[in-house]
Amino acid sequence: MPIEPVRRLAAALQRRMNEAARPASDKPEGPRPFPDMAPTLKHACAALRAAHVPHALTGAPACWVYGAPELGIDWDLVLPPEHRDRAAEALEAAGLRVERPPEGWLMKAWDGDVLVDLITEPLGAPVADCLTRATEERVLGMPLLVLDPTDILVSMLLARSELFLDYERLLQIARPIRERVDWERVRRATAGSPYAVGFLALLDALGVTARAPLGSGLSPSLTG
Template sequence: MPFALAGSYGIWARGGPEPDHDVDFMVAEEDALRARDLLAERDLVVVQPPEDWLFKVFVDDAMVDVIHRVGGEPLDRSRFDEAEVMEVESVQMPVLHATVLMADKLGAMEEHACNLTPVIPAARAIREQVDWAEVQRRTEGNPFAEACLVLLRRLDVAAPHRPNASHPAGAAQG
């Protein structure tokens, strides 16, 4: 089933700062139950928290979030079409595109979670890989994301839209 490394570790795999918390993987919502069952069959500890958009897997002392819904919207398999297989800690795995990672990071910002401390260094580290116009499009309507994008532009981190952006969705919109 399609999946991809996401979140802060996805950004780290693309050159961002090393995170100090859980690892995030994404699967399509239609595959979530099967993924959960397969992981449990392999004697991993699988826990369903109160949130209905993910489940957690514990491997030794590590916690892995397996996310199947973002911003209230179910993920479908097409989300992983642009994931790039990369070597992460000597393991080949699909990693979400930098544009998607930044859009998810900014899109998750809300009044109870709007800490810019991890966002600015992450954005700075992978800024050349990101189609910032696409991030703006994907986060439109989220005032926290919009404010962060203004700050990132003022800091010369988020560049204006480039017609030759490396993200296929952004390039197609020119």
């Protein structure tokens, strides 16, 4: 039997197995340690590399690489929008179930009950610019581009709204990576968002950034 039909049959079988393992809701179960989801990241990145699709780790998983908490619900990857269709084909051929939500900037790829979000239009800067600032890191034993912490935080802050604040999670991420972030670039890029400005004021008051307010009167225990 020719190799290509065998590959297609194997991929179809893998998709059936993934469908059976998929959770009832459209959100993955969690949170759980990122290392527990390592096989999915390696599987997805191997498929994208083989298809020559540029990609990089972003979001909470990328911040974990830089020292933030290791708990999360999925993997986040960015890739150029012009590679969207090729990425979907590569992931489907590798056995992942690919979904295309109404949002044009997002695709979802399921590997069993583990989700990979594929983002083609991150908030704050074009993917091409973000990829030029990304650095190669060793992630779970494999080399992988990881977005710059400043770009990640800008995107996270611009996503905040009155319906989605979650400052608690942001604070857990910002504290451990604070020395890696260009806070002035974050301020410039998010100046138009009152929710970002408010969060940065909170970080200033807590001493997370270098711009603690004068005369704040906060005790050292609150600014550590």
